[in-house]
Amino acid sequence: MPVHHPIFARLYRRLSQVMERGGMAEHRRALLEGLTGTVIDIGAGNGLNFAHYPASVGRVVAVEPEPHLRQVAQQAADSAPVPVEVVDGLAERLPAEDGSADAAVVSLVLCSVRDQAAVLREIQRVLKPGGQLRFLEHVRADSPGLARVQRALDATVWPRLAGGCHAARDTATAIEHASFTTTRIDRFLFPGGRTPLSFYISGIAEKKSH
Incomplete structure (x- = not known):
């Protein structure tokens, strides 16, 4: 099913730049530090991760289904410090072979996919044994009151x-x-203060070897 959010895509492009200047760039840089080999960047958006990939990364496959954001991401790829290939595709059906990636990156993505479990299974599929999932996501609040507000937002117009x-x-x-x-x-508030949208996590998870 195609993903087409033309109004949101343009708003997100502007909002994300404000977030970068407000400190999100530092969180992205820390998220990507130490990566090596082939990386699949899922839901790459407008390509804000690209500038922060270390030279030890040999190749990035950046998957973005929204046409406007994908076009902007291609422009960012042209000036990235590592080779980045921007492709169309859905997180639930990644355009990558089994066991082909050393790492997968999701940043502000798992909040918006239709089926988190299906996406995480796909990430498991494309990662090599012991491969890393790097994640940077906003998440459920740590207090019952704010969590109720979040659920109310999710049940109405927010999505x-x-x-x-x-x-x-x-x-x-x-x-x-x-x-x-x-x-x-790591758990942190961004940009600060306790609001329904200010709870974030960032971290590393590894694919279990069977």
Whole structure:
């Protein structure tokens, strides 16, 4: 099913630049530090990760289904410090071979996919044994009151206004349930203050070897 959010895509392009200047760029840089080999960047958006990939990365396959954001991402790829190939595709059906990636990156993506479990299974499929999932996501609040507000937003207009985003997802638990081993997780507020949209996690999980 095609993904086409022309109004949201243009708003997100502007909002994401404000977030970058407000400190999100530093979180992206920390997220990508130390990566090597072939990386699949899922839901690459307008390509804000690209500038932060270390030279040790040999190749990035950036998957973005929204046409406007994909076009902007291609422009960012042209000036990236590592080779980046921008492709069309859905997180639930990644255009990559089994066991072909050393790492997968999701940043502000798992909140908006239709089926988190299906996406995490796809990430498991494309990762090599022991491959890493790097994640940077906004998540469910740590207080019952704010979590109720988040669920109310998700049940009304928020997903339609925000390109499918859901505020109340417990993404850390979903990653654990998808047979990843979380080796690092940081929780923080962004941009500060306790609002329904200010709870974030960032971290590393590894594909379990069977």
